[in-house]
Structures are given as C-alpha cells and as structure tokens.
Amino acid sequence: METTTAKLLDGKALAAKIHQELKTQINQLQAKVGRPPGLAVLMVGDNPASAAYVRNKEKACAKVGIASFGKHFPQDTSQQELEAVIAALNEDENVDGILVQLPLPDHLDAVSLLHQIHPDKDADGLHPVNLGRLVRGEKGLRSCTPAGVMHLLAEYNIPLRGKNAVVVGRSILVGKPMALMLLEADATVTVAHSRSHNLANITKNADILIAAVGRPGLITADMVKQGAIVVDVGMNRVTDANGNSRLVGDVDLESIAGLAEYFTPVPGGVGPMTVAILLQNTFTSYLRATS
Numbered sequence: 001m002e003t004t005t006a007k008l009l010d011g012k013a014l015a016a017k018i019h020q021e022l023k024t025q026i027n028q029l030q031a032k033v034g035r036p037p038g039l040a041v042l043m044v045g046d047n048p049a050s051a052a053y054v055r056n057k058e059k060a061c062a063k064v065g066i067a068s069f070g071k072h073f074p075q076d077t078s079q080q081e082l083e084a085v086i087a088a089l090n091e092d093e094n095v096d097g098i099l100v101q102l103p104l105p106d107h108l109d110a111v112s113l114l115h116q117i118h119p120d121k122d123a124d125g126l127h128p129v130n131l132g133r134l135v136r137g138e139k140g141l142r143s144c145t146p147a148g149v150m151h152l153l154a155e156y157n158i159p160l161r162g163k164n165a166v167v168v169g170r171s172i173l174v175g176k177p178m179a180l181m182l183l184e185a186d187a188t189v190t191v192a193h194s195r196s197h198n199l200a201n202i203t204k205n206a207d208i209l210i211a212a213v214g215r216p217g218l219i220t221a222d223m224v225k226q227g228a229i230v231v232d233v234g235m236n237r238v239t240d241a242n243g244n245s246r247l248v249g250d251v252d253l254e255s256i257a258g259l260a261e262y263f264t265p266v267p268g269g270v271g272p273m274t275v276a277i278l279l280q281n282t283f284t285s286y287l288r289a290t291s
Contacts, residue, residue, distance in 0.1 A: 006260040009231065011148070014155050015272035019064050022283055026065040029290075037286035039097040039123060039278075040069035040089050044077050044108065049237075050101050057099075060275050066282055069095055075105055082108065083116050090118040096289055097123030097282035120288060123281045126172065134180050141281045146178035148273025149210065149231055150185070156262060158208070158229055161186040166203050168192045168219070168250070169212035174233055178210055199223065211250035221255040230260040233270050 030036050039061055043054050058068045069092075071085060082100075089095045098121045104110045114122075119129035125143040133140030153160065165187040169175035175191060182189045192202045194213065203209055203223040211219045212233035224230060234250030249266035256263065264270055 006230075006257050006263045009152050009156055009229075009262050009264045009269060011152055011264060011269040011271065011273040014152055015276040018151075018276040018280060019060065022064040022066075022279055025283065029286075030065065033286075033290045035094055036065050036067045037097070037282050038067040038069055038092075038095040039099065039282045040071065040092075040095050041099045041101055042071050042073070042082065042085065043101040044073045044082070045075040045105050047103065050103070054101055057275060057278065060279055061282075064279055066279060067094065077108075079108055079112070082113055086113065086116045090116075090121060093289070095121065096285040097121055097278070099123045099278065120285055123278055123285070125177070125281060131172075131177065134177060134184075137184060141284065142181070142277070143173065143177040144277040144281065145174050145212075145233060145270060145274045146181050148270055148277045149178060149233070150181050151277065152231070152264070152270070152273055153208075153229070158262065160208065163187050163207040164190070164205050165208040165210070166190045166192060166206035167210045167212065168199070168203065169210075169214075169233070171212065174212040178212065178233075182208070213250055215250055216248050217250070217252040219251040219256070221252070221259060224256045224259045226259055227261045228259065230256055230263045231270065232264050232266050235266065235271060 026036060041054050041057055043050055058070055061068045089098050098117045100113050102110055114126055117127055119127045122130050122141050125141040130140045134142060165182045167175050167179045170191055170193045179189045179191050190202060192199055196202060200223040204225055206225060206228055208229045210231045210233060214234055214236060216236040216238055230251055232249035232251040236248050237245050238248050239245045247267050253263060
C-alpha cells in the first residue's frame, strides 16, 4: 500500500491570522464608530474547564480589541435572573455578541436561555433563527466550530465540490451544522453516529472525514481511506496510569498518519478556530449594528 506523510491543518496559525485581520479592522473602525465591538460571555458556577474556556475567550478579545462584558454568576443563580440579564444585554448598544458558556448547572434550562438571545447578537450561531438561515442558505451568524472547520479547509485549498464527506456525530453544536455547511459547499454528505451500523464501512468511503463525537481514539487506521482529509473536532481529557492528564481527540492520530493527506492536531487544530470564529461573529454583528 502506498504511504503518505500526513500534512498538518494548522488551526493555531490560521486563528492567529484571523486575529491579526480583526485587530487591523477594529483599529480602523473604532474611531469612526466611537466604540469597539463588545462580547458578553455569561458563566454560571465554578466548572474549572468552563472557567479556562472563558479566560481564553476574554484574552482573545483583548488581543484584537473587542471589549469584554463577561459576567460570572454563582451556582444557585435562577433562570429568571439570567433571562433578565440577557434581555438587558440585548438592548445594550455596546454589546454586539452574547454567549452563554455551557454546560450550565442542572437547574437551568440552557435551550430556553439560548432562545432569549437576540439572533443578531448570537455569537455562538446556535439560535434557531440562525440555524434556520443556515438551512436556507441565507446570511447569518454561523455555529463557531463547524464554521471554523470550513475556514480551515478553505485556507488549505481543499476542494469539497462532489467529494464524499462523512461527519461522525450529530450534535446541534457541531454535527448537524457541519453537515449543512458541507452540503452548501456541494459535498456529498453522510452523517454517522453512535447508532450507525458498520461505522468503519461508512468512514472508509470518506474523502473528508470529520470526527465530532467526544470519544477518545474512536477513529483508527482501518476506518480511514488512503489520502483522506481527517478533521478531529474531539476534545477529550484523558488521564494515564501515573495520573498525568492530556487532551486527545476522537482520532488515533498515530495510526492514521501514514494514510491521511491532511489532519488536524489536538490541541491546536479546531479549538483555536472555534474562538477565532466567535470573535469574527462578534465583529460581523458590530458591522451590522454600526453601518
């Protein structure tokens, strides 16, 4: 069998490029508009992973010149309190993007809260109106992670038209919008998931394989076609026998390295792109609000 050395789809490098472009545009517009773009990230409770994600988002905002209106609420905050905060942010002219950091404590209804965000301030691209715009092929804020994947594929000039694309995972966060975006780019799309029979038979036909299920090392060499593009959306923290933890994806990268033409690393692949698109969405909302 012919072997290849897989090439890196470097999300970290592309994210840095997007940050620089945003910083330049914001610097140029801020004096004219009279304010910077603003992003409000709402976090409830003390989930350490969520706290780290929020810090990363706020640092990225500072880097490009987006004002942070982050709010950290105690664990026992009520649904009504959060709805009132979102309603106020919807009306706040300094805030262009609103994001509720998930997961939320069990007593809160995350879906209901997401519905309260005005669609034009939905920085995560998850409001039903924005998902509906995606289905219809209309302009709108796009879900950050799949939009980040599409930017990454475009950056490396990877053709999608007519290609077989397999998305493993059907979440509303990644799998479903990812499939729609690939369809929009004229790929032939299959969505597989935990109930799919003979998963390897499905993935083996993929020119573009996107793994987004949250199961470490699920995709192995026997599931990947020679020359495939493999995008790993998984972000799983695993602990070894010595108690050391590290981040791994849904793809066993070592085993597919001689098969794939391109692959995304974990970390440093899709993760930085998700944050870059969050900032891009906030800037898009800012342009709409101020033009």
